[in-house]
Amino acid sequence: MSKTKEELAPHIDEIKKALKEEVKPHEIETELETFVNTYGISLPEAKRAVIKKFGGDPRVLSPKRTYTVNDLRTGLFRVDIQGRVLTLSKRTYERDGQERVLFSGILADETGKIEFTAWDDYGLEEGKAYRFSNSYTKQWRGRTQLNLGNNTTVTSLSDDALPPVEEIQQDALMNIDRLIQMGGAPGVKVEGFIVGIRNGSGLVFRCPECNRVLQKKSCMIHGNVEGKPDLRIKGIVDDGYGALYLIAGREVTESVLDHDLDQCLKIASERMDPSSIQDMLEERLMSRYVSVSGNVFTDDYGTTMLVNALNHESRDVKDEANEMLEAVEG
């Protein structure tokens, strides 16, 4: 079905925006006309193709859509989403010599949690459920963040629209690839095999001044100091979709080892080898299937989880296998 120039005009505009105004309108028009009028391609498919052809990302075309937290990604517009505000804090900032307020917090639904910033006072309250229409996402400190701006409308929802706070606070299971795409997220869980325990795991000594881990009994800033002992795990978990670096502190490490710091110090001095604790960790963790939860962030070294809990997955393999056997045999 042929389309007139007038009919195509708004779409050309949209494509131009999607291409960050880097392509001239008449070039877009020629391309779009060819797809639609010469080859009879449907308009949505043609728009996608034109953007792709000029090196753009057709996903920004996404129509206004209802999202869940786990399908949000950076650079979305016209996002409709509902969730429960878990935390909320108010800050003031100055723009054009005027003092303004902004609110930031964490929004959660059944699929996960995301940080948000509201550039206006929408009367949000902690613990309540809302629908945000026409919000957008962008990247902030390496993570995907939800933003409530000029065009966003906020509707209060009845309390039973979403699971209660206690339930929704639970860390949602995420695929590591998604987590890396999002640049991280607060309070998530992943499951996979531990494929690496990195050097510097186990018993370490920290600088009493700056808390840095000492290298060869010396702090890179404060020189030779009497180190404070500590336990940690630096590991890698891989779920078959992505690999995530892990850092776990003393508490988690003690529970994995089933030994506390004092016992570890004793073991290390008996064996005259501080790295024996790292060996113990390798023995207990390497090639194990685990679930880990915590906060995930991205920096120059990659995407890392600060681990709050690490558990060996105990599963009924035979049961699950039987179920799958039925499904495969069909």
Added chain:
Amino acid sequence: MADQTRNRREVAWRIFAREYNASRYVIKKEEEMAPSYVISPLGAMANRVYISGVVTEVENIGTDNEPFWRVRVTDPTGVFYLSAGQYQPEASKTISKLKVPSFVSVLGKTRTYTPEGGSMYVSILPETIVEADRSSRDLWILDTVKKTRERLNCITEALAMESPVEEELMEMGFPRVVANGALKAIEMYDKIPLEEFREMLLDPLRTLTEAEDEFLTAQATRGISEEESSLRKELLRLIEELDTNGEGAVYQELMEKVVELKMDRDETEDTITKLLDDGHLFEPVLGRLKRV
């Protein structure tokens, strides 16, 4: 997004030996140090794999001073071929101490080799090998069945679409990497034997649901003539019977038995070779045979 992928660690794909060994394509970039990816028939795009199985053979084809190791690791669908030399010091150290048979988990880089005029072979360059136990091996099988099935389903859906796109597959619930790989596989492979790969999943699942012995016998005799199948069964039984100290049955003793039982010697030797090739038997030391 660019800086998020810059330091991205390559994921380790879960893949069974048969699917891995059936890989015929690799994506290699021209630049030096650029990662290469083996494209499996079901769309694993693997620069790295994570596998688990039984070590059935360890061989040093280098020298004592400069060892170069060849290792066979068997899973319920076939054999993974590993090789490691001086540039894999950690893995080499572990390999030198491996017991045959034993459970291992291996994290490794994918390697390909294409002989002149031939089709591509794959192997694994191990980064880390750890001794495993049955429970982590079983969890690996379960995880690998799930992921293989997901790839299988994704390709099936993509083949049903007129012009499949990643976003559409993702909206159906397939992870991005799976959708992406499925499209690559469809592009590269003329015909993907989906049904064969679906059937391939039955053996791994049965190792988890059936008693091990029954399973191995069933597996070693499936899809072959009744005559050969009964010969295989008989041989496996004899080998187990003669394996009194756990170090394997002495070949000479087995052959004496074979003569005693008036079995055809040539046929028996052929069958033993087949059982060795298929990974149901292995030689712990020269002149001894042992069941996996």
